[in-house]
Amino acid sequence: MMAKSSSADNATARYANKNMIEPQFVVPEHLIMPLWLRSVESLSDEGLVYDPMAASVCSQCVFSTAVCDDFEFSTRQLLHNAITHLTDNAVSDFLSRYPSGWVINLSDGLDTRFYRLDNGRCRWLELDTSESLIWRQRLLHKNERFYPRAVNLTDSAWIKDISIPA
Numbered sequence: 001m002m003a004k005s006s007s008a009d010n011a012t013a014r015y016a017n018k019n020m021i022e023p024q025f026v027v028p029e030h031l032i033m034p035l036w037l038r039s040v041e042s043l044s045d046e047g048l049v050y051d052p053m054a055a056s057v058c059s060q061c062v063f064s065t066a067v068c069d070d071f072e073f074s075t076r077q078l079l080h081n082a083i084t085h086l087t088d089n090a091v092s093d094f095l096s097r098y099p100s101g102w103v104i105n106l107s108d109g110l111d112t113r114f115y116r117l118d119n120g121r122c123r124w125l126e127l128d129t130s131e132s133l134i135w136r137q138r139l140l141h142k143n144e145r146f147y148p149r150a151v152n153l154t155d156s157a158w159i160k161d162i163s164i165p166a
Contacts, residue, residue, distance in 0.1 A: 024060055024062075025062065025138060027061045030109070031109045031110050035054040035112070036058055037081060038051040038112070039051060039057075039058045040077060041081045042054065043055075047081070049081045049085055050116075051116060053115045053140070057110065087113070088113060091117055095122050099121045100122065100123075101123075103124045103125070104127065105124060105126045105127065105128075106127050106128075107127065107128050107129070107132070108126070109128065109132045109135075114126075114143070123147070124143075124145060124146045125147045125162075126146065126148045127158070128149075128150065128153075130150040133150050136148060149162070
């Protein structure tokens with residue numbers, strides 16, 4: 001597990017120096033923070049999650065690491081990555097039993113699980129807000145087996161309107 005503020009600052013410097021990409025997107029904090037937590041975790045040899053796509057996306061974005069400097073950063077990083085690790089394991093288990101199965105992901109913002117766990121056969125239905133899907137389109141590459149759909153998840157009416165694409 002990485003230490004809080006100095007690790008966050010070091011991670012930013014490493015991404016900037018390694019990729020030499022001028023940050024170009026100002027992504028809302030609620031969308032970038034989970035990516036940031038996974039990308040910092042990816043730098044640790046003992047990390048729970050390895051997510052190079054999160055690191056790549058973070059290198060393209062302008063965001064304040066001031067949030068990472070608070071006293072809860074280590075706790076948030078551990079909790080987020082523990083949940084990510086457990087969920088990745090559950091989805092991997094599902095895909096090992098049903099390699100051509102459908103995964104339905106609800107309101108996960110800029111989640112990169114599809115890219116981490118893609119077996120070349122699974123299909124993924126991403127249900128989220130328009131804002132999240134617009135950012136996803138800007139920052140993450142497309143895949144013909146990934147189906148994003150904007151829905152209002154606070155109103156359960158969307159359930160009857162969802163159909164799995166053929």
